[in-house]
Amino acid sequence: MSYRTFPALLVGLVILIHGPVVLAADKEDDLLEKALRGNKNDMELFYEAMSRAELNTDEAWKTSALKLDLPYATLELDGGWIVPVVPAEYDEEEAAGRDLPEAPVISAVYVGPGRFNYTAPHETERWLMNYSLHDLTKKTWDEDGVAFELDGGAVLFFLKEWTERLEAGRQDGTIDKKSAAAAKRFWKARGDLFQGSVASAHHINTLSSRRMDHIMVDLPAKGLRGVPWLTYEFNPTEKEAVSLGVLKRWGLNRDSIRSWSLGSWFSPEQAGDKSDRELGYERTRIDHVDVDHYNLDMTVYRDPDTGYWGMRVQGTVDLEVLWDETPFIRLALMSFGENEWDPNGDPDIQKVSSSNRVRVKDVKLAGESLEFLHKGHQLLAMLPRNYKKGEKLQLEFDYQGLFIMTIKQPPPTTSLVDSGQVTSPAPSVINFRVPNNYPWYPQNGTSLNDSFTFDWKLKLPKPMIAATSGTLLAMEDDGTFNVHVIKETTPVTFPAILFGRFSVIENDPNYEEGQYKIRVYVHPGYEKGAQSFLDEAAGVISYYEALFGPYPFQELDLAQMPLGMGYAQAPAGIIQMDGLTYISKTDLANLFNWSDPTNLREAFIPHEIAHEWWGHKAGWGSTRDQWVSETFAEYASALYIEAREAKKSGDPADRSGYEDRKDRWGAVGRFGHTFKRTGPVWIGNSLGSRRQAAIYARGPLLLDMLRENFGREAVVKMMYAWCEYADQNDGLIVTEDLQMILEKVIPGVGFEEFMNKYIKGNEPLPDDPKIKQAEKAGRSKY
Numbered sequence: 001m002s003y004r005t006f007p008a009l010l011v012g013l014v015i016l017i018h019g020p021v022v023l024a025a026d027k028e029d030d031l032l033e034k035a036l037r038g039n040k041n042d043m044e045l046f047y048e049a050m051s052r053a054e055l056n057t058d059e060a061w062k063t064s065a066l067k068l069d070l071p072y073a074t075l076e077l078d079g080g081w082i083v084p085v086v087p088a089e090y091d092e093e094e095a096a097g098r099d100l101p102e103a104p105v106i107s108a109v110y111v112g113p114g115r116f117n118y119t120a121p122h123e124t125e126r127w128l129m130n131y132s133l134h135d136l137t138k139k140t141w142d143e144d145g146v147a148f149e150l151d152g153g154a155v156l157f158f159l160k161e162w163t164e165r166l167e168a169g170r171q172d173g174t175i176d177k178k179s180a181a182a183a184k185r186f187w188k189a190r191g192d193l194f195q196g197s198v199a200s201a202h203h204i205n206t207l208s209s210r211r212m213d214h215i216m217v218d219l220p221a222k223g224l225r226g227v228p229w230l231t232y233e234f235n236p237t238e239k240e241a242v243s244l245g246v247l248k249r250w251g252l253n254r255d256s257i258r259s260w261s262l263g264s265w266f267s268p269e270q271a272g273d274k275s276d277r278e279l280g281y282e283r284t285r286i287d288h289v290d291v292d293h294y295n296l297d298m299t300v301y302r303d304p305d306t307g308y309w310g311m312r313v314q315g316t317v318d319l320e321v322l323w324d325e326t327p328f329i330r331l332a333l334m335s336f337g338e339n340e341w342d343p344n345g346d347p348d349i350q351k352v353s354s355s356n357r358v359r360v361k362d363v364k365l366a367g368e369s370l371e372f373l374h375k376g377h378q379l380l381a382m383l384p385r386n387y388k389k390g391e392k393l394q395l396e397f398d399y400q401g402l403f404i405m406t407i408k409q410p411p412p413t414t415s416l417v418d419s420g421q422v423t424s425p426a427p428s429v430i431n432f433r434v435p436n437n438y439p440w441y442p443q444n445g446t447s448l449n450d451s452f453t454f455d456w457k458l459k460l461p462k463p464m465i466a467a468t469s470g471t472l473l474a475m476e477d478d479g480t481f482n483v484h485v486i487k488e489t490t491p492v493t494f495p496a497i498l499f500g501r502f503s504v505i506e507n508d509p510n511y512e513e514g515q516y517k518i519r520v521y522v523h524p525g526y527e528k529g530a531q532s533f534l535d536e537a538a539g540v541i542s543y544y545e546a547l548f549g550p551y552p553f554q555e556l557d558l559a560q561m562p563l564g565m566g567y568a569q570a571p572a573g574i575i576q577m578d579g580l581t582y583i584s585k586t587d588l589a590n591l592f593n594w595s596d597p598t599n600l601r602e603a604f605i606p607h608e609i610a611h612e613w614w615g616h617k618a619g620w621g622s623t624r625d626q627w628v629s630e631t632f633a634e635y636a637s638a639l640y641i642e643a644r645e646a647k648k649s650g651d652p653a654d655r656s657g658y659e660d661r662k663d664r665w666g667a668v669g670r671f672g673h674t675f676k677r678t679g680p681v682w683i684g685n686s687l688g689s690r691r692q693a694a695i696y697a698r699g700p701l702l703l704d705m706l707r708e709n710f711g712r713e714a715v716v717k718m719m720y721a722w723c724e725y726a727d728q729n730d731g732l733i734v735t736e737d738l739q740m741i742l743e744k745v746i747p748g749v750g751f752e753e754f755m756n757k758y759i760k761g762n763e764p765l766p767d768d769p770k771i772k773q774a775e776k777a778g779r780s781k782y
Contacts, residue, residue, distance in 0.1 A: 039094065040094060041371045041372070041373075042098055042100060042371060043203070043371055043372065043373040043380065043382065044373055045090060045091075045094060045095065045098075045100060046100060046101060046103060046203065046206075047199055047200065047203050047373055047375060048088065049087040049088050049089070049090055049103035050087050050103050050104075050106060050195075050199035050202060050203070051195055051196045051199040051200075051375075052087075052088040053085045053086055053087045053088060053103075053105075053106075053107065053195060053199075054085065054086060054088065055083055055084075055085050055086075055109060055183060055184060055187045055191070056083070056084055056085070056086040057083055057175050057180040057183065057184075059083075059084050059086060060081050060082065060083040060084070060173075060174075060175040060179075060180070060183070061081070061082055061167075061170045061171060061172060061173065062079075062080070062081055062082075062170075062171040062172070062173040062175075063077065063079060063080065063081070063082050063110075063112075063166075063169040063170060063171065064079050064169035064171065065077065065078050065079045065169065066079075066165070066166070066168065066169050068162075068165060068215075068217075070215070070232065070234055070242075071121075071234055071241065071242045071267040071268060072118060072119050072120070072121045072242055072265070073116065073117060073118040073119070073232055073242075073244075074116070074117050075114065075115075075116050075154075075217055075219075075232075076114050076115050076116075077110055077112060077114040077154075078112060078113040078114050079112055079113075079169075080110060080111050080112015080113065080114075080153065080179070081110070081111045081112060081175050081179045081183065082108050082109070082110050082111075082156075082166060082170075083108060083109045083110075083111065083175065083180070083183040083187075084105045084107075084108045085105065085106075085107040085108055085109070085187065085191065085195070086105060087103035087104070087105065088103075101206065104163075104202070105163070106157060106158060106159060106163075106198050106199065106202050107155070107156060107157045107158070107191070107194075107195060107198060108155075108156050108158075108166065109153060109154070109155055109156070109183040109186045109187050110153045110154045110155075110156060111152065111153040111175075111179045111182045111183050111186075112150075112152075112153055112179075113149070113150060114149070114150040114153075114154065115147065115148065115149050115150060116146075116147065116148060116150065116217075116219050116221075116230070116232070117145065117146075117147040118145045118146050118147070118232065118244060119144055119145035120144060120145055120263055121242065121263075121265040121266075122263075122265055123756075123760070123761065123779075124263075124680050124682060124683055124760045124761065125262075125263030125264070125265055126144060126145075126263075126779070127679065127680060127761065127762060127779075127780060127781070127782070128261060128262060128263045128679070128680075128683055128686055128687075129141075129143075129145075129146065129244070129262040129263050130142055130143060130780045130782065131679060131687075131690075131780070131782045132245075132246070132260040132261065132262050133146065133224075133227070133262070134780075134782060135260065135688065136224075136226040136227050136246060136260060137224065137225055137226040137227060138226065140780075141780060142777075142778045142779060142780040146224075146230070146244075146262075148219075148221045148222055148223055148224055148230075149222040149223065150219060150220060150221075150222065151220035151221060151222040152182055152186075152220060153182060153183070153186055153220065154186075154217055154218060154219050154220070155186050155187065155190045155191065155194075155217075155218040156215070156216075156217055156218075157194055157195070157198040157214075157215070157216040157217075157218075158214065158215045158216070159198075159201065159202055159205055159213065159214040159215070160205070160213045160214070161213045162213060162214070162215040186220070189229075190218050190229060193218075193247060193257070194216060194218065196375065196376055197376060198214070198216065200375060200376055200378060200380075201214055201235070203373065203380065204328075204330065204380065207327055207328050207380075207382070208327065208328070213236060214233075214234070214235045214236075214237070215233070215234050216231065216232070216233040216234075216235075217231070217232050217233075218230075218231045219231070219232070227246055228248065229246065229247065229248070230244070230245075230246055230262075231244070231245055231246065231247055232244050234267070236267060236269070236270070239266075239270075239282060239283050239285060239622075240264040240265055240266055240270075240283065241265075241266060241267040241270055242264060242265050242266070242267055243261070243263070243264035243265075244261075244262040244263055244264070245259055245260055245261045245262050246259065246260040246262065247259050260688070261686045266279060266282070270282070275736075276736050277734070277736035277737065277740070279736075280621065280622075280624075280625075280734035280735060280736040280737075281621065281734055283621055283622035283624065283734070284447065284448075284449055284621030284622060284732055284734065285447070286322060286444065286446060286447040286449070286450050287322065287323075287446040287447070288321075288322055288323055288326070288329075288330055288444075288446060289319045289320065289321055289322055289326075289329060289330075289331075289444065290319065290320045290322055290444070290450060291317060291318075291319060291443065291444050291450050291452045292318040292319065292320060292392075292452055292453075293317070293318040293452055293453050293454065293455075294315060294316070294317050294318075294441065294452060294453075294454040294455070294456075295315050295316045295454070295455045296313055296314075296315035296441065296454065296455070296456050296457070297313070297314045297315055297457045297459075298311055298312070298313050298315075298456065298457065298458045298459065298497075299311065299312045299459040299481070300404060300432075300458075300459065300460050300461065300464075300499070301461070302461070303402055306402065308356070308402040308404070308406070309402065309404035309406060309432055310400060310401055310402035310403065310404055311400060311401070311403065311404055311434070311440075312398075312399075312400035313397070313398070313399055313400065313441065314396075314397070314398045315396070315397060316394050316395065316396050316397075317331075317394070317395050317397070317442055318392065318393075318394050319392065319393055319394070319395065320390065320391070320392050321387045321388065321389055321390065321391045321392070321393070322389060323389060324388055324389045325386045325387075325388070326383070326386060326387045326388075326389075327382065327383055327385075327386050327387075328380055328381060328382050328383055329380070329381045329383065329395060330378065330379070330380050330445070331378070331379045331381075331439075331442040331443060331444065331445060332377055332378060332379070332439035332442070332443050332444070332445030333358065333360070333374065333377065333378070333379040333399070333439055333441070333442045333443075334358050334377050334401075334403060334435070334438040334439050334440055335357060335358055335374060335375060335376060335377050335378075336356050336357045336358060336401075336403075337356055337358070337401070337403035337405070337435045337438045337440070356401060356402045356403060357401055358374075358399055358400070358401030358403055359374075359399060359400065359401060360372065360374045360379065360397065360398070360399040361398040361399060361400070362396070362397070362398045363379070363381045363395060363396070363397050363398075364395070364396040364397075365381075365383065365384065365393060365394075365395055365396070366394075367396075368384070370382055370383070370384075370395075374399075377438070377439060377445075378445065379397075379442055381395065395442075397442055403434075403435055403438070403440060404432050404433070404434065404435075405432060405433050405434070405435050406430070406432055407430065407431055407432065407433065407561060407562050407565070408430050408562065430500065430501075430562065431498060431499065431500030431501075431502075431523070431559075431560075431561065431562065432464075432498070432499050432500060433496065433497060433498045433499070433576070434496060434497045436494075436496055436569070436571065448493065448619075448620060448621070448622060448623065448626075449493060449619050449620070449621055449622075449731065449732050450493065451491035451492055451493045451619070451730065451731055452491055452492065452493075453488055453489055453490070453491055453492075454470065454486075454487070454488050454492075454495065455486070455487050456468070456470060456484070456485075456486040456487075457483060457484070457485055457486075458483070458484040458486065458497065459478075459481040459482070459483050459484075460481060460482045460483075460484070460499055461480065461481060461482075462477075462480065462481060462482050463482070463501055464482060464499050464500060464501060464502075465482055465484070465499060465500075465502050465504065465521075466484055466497050466498065466499035467497075467498050467499070467502070467519070467521040467557035467558075467559035467574050467576070468484065468486055468495070468496065468497045468498075468557065468573075468574060469486075469488060469492060469494075469495035469496055469497075469571055469572040469573045469574050470486040470487055470488035470495065470555075470572075470573060471486065471487050471488065471489075471517075471553075471554045471555050472484060472485070472486055472555065473485045473486065473487055488553075488572070488573070490552055490553055490554075490572075491730070491731070492572035492573075492616065493572070493616075493619060493731075494571045494572055494615075494616070495571060495572050496569075496571035496572070496574055496576070498521075498559045498561070498574065498576050500521075500523065501523060501524065502521040502522060502523060502559070502560075503521075503522055503523070503524050503526075503527050503530075504519055504520070504521055505519070505520045505522070505527060505530040505531065505533075505534065506518065506519040506520070506534070507519075507534045507538065514545075515538065516538075516541060516551060516553075516554065516555060516556060517554065517555040517556070518534050518537050518538060518555070518556045518557075518558070519555070519556075519557050519558070520533045520534060520558045521557060521558065521559040521560060522560045522582055523560055523579075526560060526579070526582050526583065528584065529582070529584060530582075533558055533582075533605070536605060537556060537558060537605065537609060539644075540605065540606050540609045540610075540640055541556070541609060543640050543643060544609065544610060544613060544636060544640070547636075547639065547716055547719070547720060548613050548617075548636070548719060548720055548723045549613075549617070549720065549723055549724065549727070551612060551613075552612055552613070552616055552617040553572065553573040553612065553616075554573075555573055556573055556574070556575070556609070556612070557573065557574040557575070558574075558575050558577070559574060559575065559576045559577070560576075560577065560579045560581075560582050561576050561577060561578055561579050562579050563578065563579035563580050563583070564578065564579070564580065565578040565579065566578060568581070568604040568607075568608050569608070570608040570609070570611035570612065570615065570616075570633075572612075572616050573612070573616075575604075575605075575608040575609065575611075577600075577604045577605075577608065578600060578604070580600055581600045581601050581604055581605075602641070603664075606636070606637035606640045606641065607633050607634055607636075607637040608633075610632070610633035610634075610636040610637060610640075611629060611633050613632075613633075613636070613723055614628065614629045614630075614632040614633045614636065614723075615629035615633065616731075617723055617726065617727060617731065618632075618722055618723045618725075618726035618727070618731065618733055619726065619731040619732060619733070620733070620734075621732055621733065621734040622734070623685045623686075624682050624683060624734075624735060625733070625734050625735045626684065626685055626695075627681040627682065627684040627685075627694070627695045627699055627735075628722075628733075628735065628738075630684070630695040630696055630699065631681065631695055631696075631699025631700055631702070631703065632703075632719060632722070634665075634696055634699070634700045635699075635700045635703045635704075635715075635719075636719070637661060638657075638658050638661035638662060638700065639658070639712075639716070641657035641658065641660070641661050642654075642655060642656075642657040642658035642661075643657075644657060645657030645658075645660075662700075662701075662704060664697075665696070665697040665698075665700050665701050665704075666697075666701075672693065672697055673693055673697035673698045673701055673765070673768070674693075674764075674768050674769060674770045675762055675763075675764040675765075675768055675770055675773075675774045675777075675781055675782070676770050676773065676782070677690060677693040677697075678690055678693045678694040678697065678698040678762060679694050679762050679782065680694070680759065680760050680761055680762050681694050681695055681698055681699045681702070681759055682735055682759050682760045684699075698765070701765055702758050702759070702765075703715055705758075705765065705766075706718070706742075710746050710749075714745060714746055717745045718741055718742055718745045718746075721741045721744065721745055722737070722738070722741055725737065725741065735759065735760075736755075738751075738755065738759065739751045739752060739754075739755050742754075761781070762781045762782065763781065764781065
């Protein structure tokens with residue numbers, strides 16, 4: 001159970017656009033970069049010229065009425081001024097002796113009246129649009145689309161043919177002061193949010209032989225209270241080319257950004273006559289390159305000036321080229337990160353910062369340094385020639401930064417010690433991790449399902465040790481560091497590292513009997529009960545293997561996070577849980593004055609171990625399919641607890657454990673299910689505050705509904721078949737496969753209506769206590 005979304009993509013992405021938010025380059029950062037790496041290369045100079053573009057009212061032109069026909073939308077400009085944003089001039093000293101291309105205009109501000117009209121392309125996207133607008137405006141929405149007058153103009157970002165269309169009605173003239181001031185106001189408000197991203201997209205377009213007719217329109221909406229700007233994007237190179245959303249600065253901090261998705265979909269040309277299932281697999285397409293294997297040498301250090309922790313990474317990545325005539329390699333790699341976890345932070349707010357930068361020292365191919373650009377969580381490296389589809393290569397890289405996340409916990413109160421009720425307070429917990437919500441190693445930024453194997457050498461300052469993905473082959477002491485030698489031969493998509501001053505308790509498995517190495521990593525002072533974790537984890541694995549097939553890895557690490565984190569997470573072969581999970585209920589009450597009504601241990605352990613099947617053995621193709629991972633893991637937990645309690649009672653028909661777990665999904669409680677708290681599970685990751693109830697409550701209740709109608713064994717067979725199908729398909733499976741699998745497991749029954757109403761829609765469940773309200777809510781059902 002994770003309260004944070006797994007992000008194997010560029011996790012700095014803003015939901016509504018197809019690229020990271022890249023703020024304008026900071027001059028001080030550039031000076032430091034130059035001092036560290038020397039002169040900038042051609043790619044960096046070209047990118048900077050575009051990303052530092054400035055509004056130029058002297059080159060403004062008057063435009064007659066224009067109508068831009070966009071997929072599912074129209075933008076009408078009634079006539080006014082278009083003010084181009086002109087790229088910065090190259091620095092003469094830096095550009096001397098170089099053959100640099102002319103940097104084109106890729107953005108402009110329109111000042112004048114107009115209107116925008118959009119129709120949701122799919123029923124699920126219609127629901128999401130209405131829900132997000134309701135959340136923003138605090139009004140009821142039940143519309144097929146959104147239409148509004150422009151509030152004085154718009155900010156436009158464009159490539160290729162859209163440049164020509166915008167210049168079609170051009171008339172020479174001199175802009176008036178009022179219009180010029182309006183243009184400057186618009187650009188100041190929004191330009192820095194998108195200019196870097198579009199500059200990066202154009203850079204790729206320039207290097208690639210593929211045409212990118214990209215347009216993004218950022219629209220001030222008149223009459224939509226709570227929606228100051230609405231952003232539409234059409235990028236035909238993306239899997240879902242059309243997206244609509246809202247991007248708002250948070251409070252007075254220009255660098256904190258919050259986003260709402262109003263939907264995304266295939267363009268009509270992309271969709272064609274493809275079936276829903278074919279479109280599901282279109283979303284899984286791996287573009288450009290396929291990552292095969294990593295060999296990483298990682299050294300953790302503490303910066304003496306700031307006290308923050310960082311990592312230097314040197315290594316290689318083996319790649320296979322998927323496009324013909326590929327002139328560059330594009331990978332996701334964080335440009336900066338957050339190096340302290342804020343327990344009071346809002347996970348929906350995207351923090352944009354140039355501090356704690358990750359700096360790439362070198363990228364090589366066959367020992368030769370390549371020209372590269374590292375901006376906006378993206379690493380772009382030029383190849384010495386165009387590579388053909390199917391060719392393989394190995395890139396070397398060297399980078400470092402203060403991106404290790406420090407997770408601190410305040411110590412518990414000592415008043416109980418002073419009063420003599422306990423002999424000593426529970427020790428405080430501090431540990432560290434790689435930032436799972438950022439691409440901390442160079443990875444495929446176009447796909448959630450590009451799996452790979454790896455060899456790691458991880459050096460940690462003594463006495464620290466790490467719980468990690470992979471198999472620990474050796475722990476070596478080189479005097480200063482604890483050196484971990486780790487290997488993973490099962491392809492994975494989400495490896496992780498959590499380290500600190502741990503005590504380790506491990507089992508002694510009988511491999512001939514099919515047992516696995518299990519380790520429990522706890523902070524000193526929390527060893528009490530560790531053996532019970534080993535026993536329970538082994539029991540859960542054994543139970544799931546009987547139902548869903550073999551455990552996919554050779555080892556399992558259970559690691560303690562600080563107390564009060566409020567969540568757990570299950571990367572490949574490692575489970576990191578709230579530190580409270582490792583404390584007895586008595587100690588929780590005595591030391592922390594805290595009760596555990598939900599029983600965190602029971603909530604987390606069977607659920608997180610289930611993710612090794614649902615999330616790893618059976619992955620997901622896109623964010624639309626991630627609900628399966630959480631829903632199936634939670635339902636598998638209920639099956640395990642049902643079997644465990646039935647064994648205790650001696651009654652095979654005892655369903656008390658299952659019913660207790662099911663009660664957690666019901667209407668009682670903060671995350672319980674009613675249609676007023678949930679949304680279509682298919683878009684669970686776009687639901688904001690409703691995500692929890694949708695995928696952890698509504699989803700399992702849908703499986704319970706299948707159980708009530710077709711029996712427990714039918715649901716178990718479906719889950720087994722899902723895992724097997726994914727395993728035979730390199731771990732890849734999509735939501736649309738559920739209908740096919742259900743109709744095979746339960747012959748003679750059609751499940752198309754079930755999919756449309758309950759998976760892709762928010763149809764209330766039969767026992768929803770708000771059923772009457774739902775009937776009045778119309779199609780929106782939020």
